[in-house]
Amino acid sequence: MIEVFKEIFSGFMFFGQGDNWKALLMYVIGAVLIYLAIKKEYEPALLLPIGFGAILVNLPLGVVWGTNAVPGFLKVLYDAGIVTELFPILIFIAIGAMIDFSPLLKNPYMIFFGAAAQFGIFVTFFTTLVLLPYLGIHGIEALKLASAVGIIGAADGPTTLFVASHYKLNDYLGPISVAAYSYMSLVPIIQPPVIRLLTSKKERMIRMEYHESPVSKPIKILFPILVTIIAGIIVPMSVPLVGSLMFGNLIRECGVLERLSQSAQNELANLITLLLGITIGSTMLATKFINPVTGLIMLLGLVAFIFDTAGGVLFAKFLNLFLKTKINPMIGAAGISAFPMSARVVQKMAKKEDPTNFILMQAISANAAGQLGSIVAGGFVIALVDMLVKQIV
Amino acid sequence: MILPSMILASNFSADSIRGWPLWQQGLFVVVVGLVGVFLVLLLFFLTIFIMQKITESMEKHKKDETV
Numbered sequence: 248m249i250e251v252f253k254e255i256f257s258g259f260m261f262f263g264q265g266d267n268w269k270a271l272l273m274y275v276i277g278a279v280l281i282y283l284a285i286k287k288e289y290e291p292a293l294l295l296p297i298g299f300g301a302i303l304v305n306l307p308l309g310v311v312w313g314t315n316a317v318p319g320f321l322k323v324l325y326d327a328g329i330v331t332e333l334f335p336i337l338i339f340i341a342i343g344a345m346i347d348f349s350p351l352l353k354n355p356y357m358i359f360f361g362a363a364a365q366f367g368i369f370v371t372f373f374t375t376l377v378l379l380p381y382l383g384i385h386g387i388e389a390l391k392l393a394s395a396v397g398i399i400g401a402a403d404g405p406t407t408l409f410v411a412s413h414y415k416l417n418d419y420l421g422p423i424s425v426a427a428y429s430y431m432s433l434v435p436i437i438q439p440p441v442i443r444l445l446t447s448k449k450e451r452m453i454r455m456e457y458h459e460s461p462v463s464k465p466i467k468i469l470f471p472i473l474v475t476i477i478a479g480i481i482v483p484m485s486v487p488l489v490g491s492l493m494f495g496n497l498i499r500e501c502g503v504l505e506r507l508s509q510s511a512q513n514e515l516a517n518l519i520t521l522l523l524g525i526t527i528g529s530t531m532l533a534t535k536f537i538n539p540v541t542g543l544i545m546l547l548g549l550v551a552f553i554f555d556t557a558g559g560v561l562f563a564k565f566l567n568l569f570l571k572t573k574i575n576p577m578i579g580a581a582g583i584s585a586f587p588m589s590a591r592v593v594q595k596m597a598k599k600e601d602p603t604n605f606i607l608m609q610a611i612s613a614n615a616a617g618q619l620g621s622i623v624a625g626g627f628v629i630a631l632v633d634m635l636v637k638q639i640v
Numbered sequence: 641m642i643l644p645s646m647i648l649a650s651n652f653s654a655d656s657i658r659g660w661p662l663w664q665q666g667l668f669v670v671v672v673g674l675v676g677v678f679l680v681l682l683l684f685f686l687t688i689f690i691m692q693k694i695t696e697s698m699e700k701h702k703k704d705e706t707v
Binding site (some may be wrong): 359362372466473478616635637 | 654657658662663665666667668669670672673674676677678679680681682683684685687688689691692695699
């Protein structure tokens with residue numbers, strides 16, 4: 248009789264077995280993510296599905312995940328979209344179709360801020376590498392995990408996911424993605440204190456002239472093609488990212504594929520975001536998620552964002568040592584990939600210091616450069632770490 | 641100072657780098673990665689710059705022809 252009850256109420260019995268009580272904690276974490284998405288509107292398109300996925304996958308018996316022999320629907324999505332790196336790639340096509348590189352093409356020198364603001368990636372990579380052995384992760388595993396944690400600083404969810412899935416970091420995909428997307432939505436909270444700390448009021452009030460000049464259509468079309476070729480020759484590992492981003496951008500700029508461009512910007516972006524979120528959530532299995540490494544990933548993700556911002560600002564200040572016409576150093580902070588959030592933060596701060604100061608266009612240029620910088624940095628990290636872990640065939 | 645001296649002292653092959661302690665491998669990724677990102681973006685900059693110059697000269701040429 249007891250056996251029959253045990254069978255019928257196996258859902259209740261589940262929580263009493265081993266570490267399964269941790270699943271209850273995951274329901275709370277899932278609920279917090281859903282709360283942040285709905286109430287605070289922090290990246291709702293991703294945090295809500297991630298939160299719900301986290302609850303789904305931790306329900307008794309793991310029906311939605313299934314087994315290798317009989318996979319559940321979330322495992323099917325995971326194998327199809329994350330293991331194959333397909334979801335991040337498709338998202339990049341959508342992002343490419345959404346981005347207008349014209350501000351960058353008008354102010355090409357802003358591209359260097361897109362490089363400087365990747366400083367946090369590398370600082371965090373190194374810090375993670377030094378700290379991981381204390382948590383029992385050594386050698387090749389440490390190199391792989393440090394790469395993915397560092398890339399959180401790209402402020403670019405798909406790149407982070409791409410690197411994490413490239414190294415098959417299945418156990419850490421949940422915390423890495425949650426860190427990447429939640430900190431991205433917290434850019435308006437994370438960046439201003441760092442900028443204020445590193446700049447004086449006088450520097451924040453620097454005005455920058457902006458000359459409106461049209462960008463010819465041939466340049467807009469040639470840009471994605473040439474960038475793909477250059478990146479493909481120098482950093483072949485970045486091609487999936489650069490190529491898909493630039494493919495999306497070419498569709499946008501060519502002028503003859505309006506329908507495809509709109510589909511990429513809307514249907515493709517929405518569909519993949521929907522599936523991506525819930526699939527990431529499904530990696531947040533309690534037994535794998537609740538451990539000290541998750542805490543370290545969340546902490547270092549924040550460090551990455553802080554150092555990215557600092558890197559950009561300090562680079563602008565360094566340039567100002569040599570330039571006659573000074574640059575507003577806040578522009579450097581917009582060199583991260585959180586587009587266009589970071590540019591808006593910078594403009595808001597400039598306006599707060601001087602209501603008539605308008606540096607949005609320069610900030611947008613740096614922000615667009617950040618998109619390029621982050622994927623190139625991602626490609627370099629993969630290429631270098633692959634070399635160190637002998638994965639190149 | 642250790643990293644540059646190791647680079648100079650070793651034959652600097654991928655195999656020799658793999659033999660370095662983990663933190664030095666990390667430092668290698670940091671230095672090469674950062675320099676690499678700047679170099680690639682410098683090439684992107686030059687690409688844009690050259691494209692702009694070509695377009696400008698073509699437009700100027702067109703104007704001259706019409707005049």
